[in-house]
Amino acid sequence: MINVGIIGGSGYTAGELIRILMFHPNAKLDFVYSTTNAGKPLSVAHHDLLGDIEMNFTDTVNPNVNVIFLCLGHGKSKTFLTENQFASHTKIIDLGNDFRLHKDEVFDGKKFIYGLPELNKTAIKNAQFIANPGCFATAIQLALLPLAEAKLLNSDVHINATTGSTGAGVGLSETSHFSWRNNNMSHYKAFEHQHLGEISESLHQLQDDFTNELLFIPNRGDFPRGIFATLYTTCNESLEDLVAKYEAFYKNQPFVTVTTTAINMKQVVQTNKCIISLMKKGNRILITSVIDNLVKGASGQAIQNMNLMFGLEETTGLHLKPSGF
Numbered sequence: 503m504i505n506v507g508i509i510g511g512s513g514y515t516a517g518e519l520i521r522i523l524m525f526h527p528n529a530k531l532d533f534v535y536s537t538t539n540a541g542k543p544l545s546v547a548h549h550d551l552l553g554d555i556e557m558n559f560t561d562t563v564n565p566n567v568n569v570i571f572l573c574l575g576h577g578k579s580k581t582f583l584t585e586n587q588f589a590s591h592t593k594i595i596d597l598g599n600d601f602r603l604h605k606d607e608v609f610d611g612k613k614f615i616y617g618l619p620e621l622n623k624t625a626i627k628n629a630q631f632i633a634n635p636g637c638f639a640t641a642i643q644l645a646l647l648p649l650a651e652a653k654l655l656n657s658d659v660h661i662n663a664t665t666g667s668t669g670a671g672v673g674l675s676e677t678s679h680f681s682w683r684n685n686n687m688s689h690y691k692a693f694e695h696q697h698l699g700e701i702s703e704s705l706h707q708l709q710d711d712f713t714n715e716l717l718f719i720p721n722r723g724d725f726p727r728g729i730f731a732t733l734y735t736t737c738n739e740s741l742e743d744l745v746a747k748y749e750a751f752y753k754n755q756p757f758v759t760v761t762t763t764a765i766n767m768k769q770v771v772q773t774n775k776c777i778i779s780l781m782k783k784g785n786r787i788l789i790t791s792v793i794d795n796l797v798k799g800a801s802g803q804a805i806q807n808m809n810l811m812f813g814l815e816e817t818t819g820l821h822l823k824p825s826g827f
Contacts, residue, residue, distance in 0.1 A: 505530055505564075506570070511547070518797060519573070526805065528819070533562070536560075539559040543556075566588075571597060573598075576599045577600060614633040621707065627810050636696070636700060639701050640803065651747075657714055661719065663721065668796055695718055733791070740782070761779050771824050774822060
């Protein structure tokens with residue numbers, strides 16, 4: 503069994519990790535660390551766990567677990583790892599943004615591999631430290647990577663993506679209150695979202711001469727979870743050829759499905775799936791990509807990475823079905 507520790511246990515991504523790990527056949531939850539909830543049952547922060555798991559939060563770390571998941575606020579993982587040492591065999595999967603970019607991938611002698619399995623599966627299998635991708639970044643990269651591999655990204659890419667309120671984290675803010683968010687919509691960080699850096703680096707990994715712009719408008723949706731992303735760019739390939747390229751790229755990627763039918767977000771919510779739809783109008787390709795921001799965009803992908811790191815089938819514990827109604 504893989505003994506697991508979770509750091510920063512009271513947030514949404516930690517709650518999703520617990521939900522999935524409870525039924526993982528090869529993993530056992532050793533501790534869930536939270537200084538604000540130490541000694542209290544997990545269900546105090548994660549109400550959906552009431553009656554399912556008898557475990558309390560702790561403010562003590564077991565340094566000898568097989569793997570830890572860092573579910574801390576962005577920028578806090580480096581501080582935690584500086585203050586807490588783990589055994590030489592312990593694997594680390596960081597769900598924050600501290601180590602995602604090349605300039606930050608080495609910290610205290612540890613090299614973090616960018617954990618997008620559909621791009622870096624071989625490296626992930628041999629890694630000890632993983633930087634889990636961002637949620638928007640996951641949806642957008644999966645939409646564009648086949649084009650980059652085929653060297654077909656030769657013009658600006660226009661991206662419009664809407665995320666659920668859980669993407670803002672469990673802490674309250676003006677734009678996460680129900681009275682503001684319900685029946686409302688807004689954009690934020692237009693053209694300068696923090697996930698653009700990791701998206702650009704991944705695209706350059708497959709198409710190093712890509713110099714055009716990623717024009718990204720992130721939106722706040724009035725629903726709790728999921729990402730619905732639409733992207734368009736110029737491409738002279740036929741739809742049939744593009745579909746063939748996408749299907750070939752994702753042939754051995756169990757969580758990505760390619761289609762030419764219209765898709766919706768409920769097809770993936772509560773799962774580790776990404777569905778990509780392709781349409782063509784003249785010389786423009788429209789790509790729609792849908793994921794659950796907390797599962798494929800965070801905790802599910804982190805467990806997918808854990809499976810690969812420990813030599814398990816990557817789908818282990820992740821056979822999750824959406825609810826379409």
